[in-house]
Amino acid sequence: MWTTVALVVTVLVFIFYKSSHRPSNFPPGPLVIPFLGHVVSIMIHSLPVAMMKLATKYGNIVSFKSLGEWTVLISDTELMRTTMADSAYADRMQLMLFNIRDQILLGKKWTQLGIIGTNGEVWKNQRRFTLRTLKDLGFGRRSIEPIITSELEELVEYFTQRQGQKLNIALLFNRSVVNVLWAMVIGKRFSHNDTRLHDLVDKVQNIARSFNIFHPALQFPWIHKVFPNLKVIKDIERCMKDLLAFIEEETAQHKKETGGADDLSSYLGAYQLEMKEAQREGRETPLTLPHLKANILELFMAGSETTSTTMSWAIYLMACNPEVQRRVQEELDQVVGRDNLPTFEHMDSLPYTTATIYEVQRIGNILPVGVPRQTSRDVTLQGYHIPKGTGVILNLSAAHRDPKYWKYPDRFYPQHFLTPEGKVLKPDSFLPFGFGKRVCLGESLARLELFSFMTTLMHRFSWRLSDDPRVFSKVNMIRMPPSYTVTATSRTDDSTITRKG
Numbered sequence: 001m002w003t004t005v006a007l008v009v010t011v012l013v014f015i016f017y018k019s020s021h022r023p024s025n026f027p028p029g030p031l032v033i034p035f036l037g038h039v040v041s042i043m044i045h046s047l048p049v050a051m052m053k054l055a056t057k058y059g060n061i062v063s064f065k066s067l068g069e070w071t072v073l074i075s076d077t078e079l080m081r082t083t084m085a086d087s088a089y090a091d092r093m094q095l096m097l098f099n100i101r102d103q104i105l106l107g108k109k110w111t112q113l114g115i116i117g118t119n120g121e122v123w124k125n126q127r128r129f130t131l132r133t134l135k136d137l138g139f140g141r142r143s144i145e146p147i148i149t150s151e152l153e154e155l156v157e158y159f160t161q162r163q164g165q166k167l168n169i170a171l172l173f174n175r176s177v178v179n180v181l182w183a184m185v186i187g188k189r190f191s192h193n194d195t196r197l198h199d200l201v202d203k204v205q206n207i208a209r210s211f212n213i214f215h216p217a218l219q220f221p222w223i224h225k226v227f228p229n230l231k232v233i234k235d236i237e238r239c240m241k242d243l244l245a246f247i248e249e250e251t252a253q254h255k256k257e258t259g260g261a262d263d264l265s266s267y268l269g270a271y272q273l274e275m276k277e278a279q280r281e282g283r284e285t286p287l288t289l290p291h292l293k294a295n296i297l298e299l300f301m302a303g304s305e306t307t308s309t310t311m312s313w314a315i316y317l318m319a320c321n322p323e324v325q326r327r328v329q330e331e332l333d334q335v336v337g338r339d340n341l342p343t344f345e346h347m348d349s350l351p352y353t354t355a356t357i358y359e360v361q362r363i364g365n366i367l368p369v370g371v372p373r374q375t376s377r378d379v380t381l382q383g384y385h386i387p388k389g390t391g392v393i394l395n396l397s398a399a400h401r402d403p404k405y406w407k408y409p410d411r412f413y414p415q416h417f418l419t420p421e422g423k424v425l426k427p428d429s430f431l432p433f434g435f436g437k438r439v440c441l442g443e444s445l446a447r448l449e450l451f452s453f454m455t456t457l458m459h460r461f462s463w464r465l466s467d468d469p470r471v472f473s474k475v476n477m478i479r480m481p482p483s484y485t486v487t488a489t490s491r492t493d494d495s496t497i498t499r500k501g
């Protein structure tokens with residue numbers, strides 16, 4: 001019996017040692033609790049707080065283990081920029097979220113579908129085609145203005161009818177942003193009263209808000225196997241299934257409406273045309289139906305909650321900072337005029353407003369740890385050896401609060417983005433969209449949307465908080481403003497307004 005006990009103890013000590021021992025010449029970090037790693041701290045604090053605590057205690061390059069995997073956290077601005085630009089850090093960490101989707105689409109996991117979670121040739125092909133097609137459709141260019149304008153008109157109407165009322169506006173922005181995306185993807189928009197739009201927004205939001213890369217159930221495939229009915233997994237699975245069913249339904253509807261004719265006016269049409277042509281010419285193409293569905297799903301997941309949360313931060317911060325709001329409105333009145341409406345033509349003539357939008361993004365810091373990367377080969381980082389396949393987290397919170405770059409790191413201060421002469425300036429430490437090869441695919445669209453929404457809503461209304469917000473929800477991947485209600489007051493007489501370029 002003692003031999004068995006000794007054997008079990010030896011095996012346990014060995015497992016304990018192996019799972020908690022840092023590889024040689026690896027960055028410093030906290031003691032590793034076998035099997036759990038640093039996950040307890042991440043579950044107790046929110047993800048960004050846990051990361052900032054690590055950076056404060058161990059420095060700019062920290063290693064920690066989350067459940068089974070070693071991860072390196074980088075918190076120095078220059079180092080973040082160097083690593084983000086280096087292709088050795090351009091792979092994406094494998095995320096369980098995409099496994100759940102791939103299982104639904106293809107009946108198996110780790111299949112490498114889509115853009116966000118893929119690497120190598122698959123990633124290159126899907127990203128290149130998507131970016132090129134969306135650009136052809138006006139993504140990031142002025143030709144998308146009419147689509148954004150339709151959304152704004154609906155929003156302005158909504159606020160005009162509810163002047164003086166206490167409003168919770170969070171969901172409104174999601175509807176507008178999803179509609180802009182939908183217009184590009186499939187070529188049509190929903191009315192804001194359409195229950196299918198509400199449903200779509202709810203599903204995308206549920207996934208985005210519940211998603212935490214370090215949640216044990218979303219990290220270990222075996223947890224999924226042993227506890228297939230865990231709520232967090234079931235919820236994501238259900239939303240994914242519904243979203244994919246919705247995409248399939250709309251795709252079928254689109255086919256019916258176009259009668260199967262070539263359609264280059266939407267992403268869906270352009271993708272299908274390329275597949276059809278490749279088949280006709282008997283050549284291979286990396287474009288397939290499962291990739292198409294995965295890409296569309298990702299455009300919604302990556303593009304809607306991020307942009308609408310930033311808008312929600314914008315109204316919140318403007319309502320909390322009446323002096324900044326007044327200066328933005330003053331600039332809009334001078335450059336655009338009270339009887340005109342802001343358009344993309346005004347973009348380069350509104351430095352204070354532009355600086356304010358950037359400052360909203362810096363303070364809002366909506367993706368505090370970006371989207372995790374992974375090393376594609378062995379690398380040396382400031383003398384440390386980091387093996388291939390190590391997770392890499394870029395601590396964007398640290399960059400957005402770096403006192404070397406920001407005069408008042410914790411204060412809302414649009415002058416951070418202005419030269420003394422009043423010209424717009426973008427410090428290197430401003431990284432809301434990431435950087436390098438994996439930089440946000442939707443950056444240019446998001447910029448146009450933020451500009452249009454901010455300028456129109458500030459030009460047309462004044463905003464004030466209607467009661468004390470202050471309850472911040474726990475941050476998973478996306479950092480929301482506290483829940484708040486606002487009151488909008490119209491600044492102009494509707495009948496005199498026109499939209500001139």
Ligand code: HEM
Binds near residue numbers: 084302306433
């Ligand atoms: C304010 C809004 C947005 C913010 C703050 C944001 C931020 C980010 C960040 C930080 C990344 C990771 C970049 C990296 O690893 O270096 C990312 C990736 C991505 N974003 Fe965005 N994003 C926004 C809007 C959008 C929109 C509107 C779309 C699409 C329509 C989009 C699509 C994507 C995609 C597909 C990726 C993955 C890129 C890849 O892995 O190659 N994002 N975004």
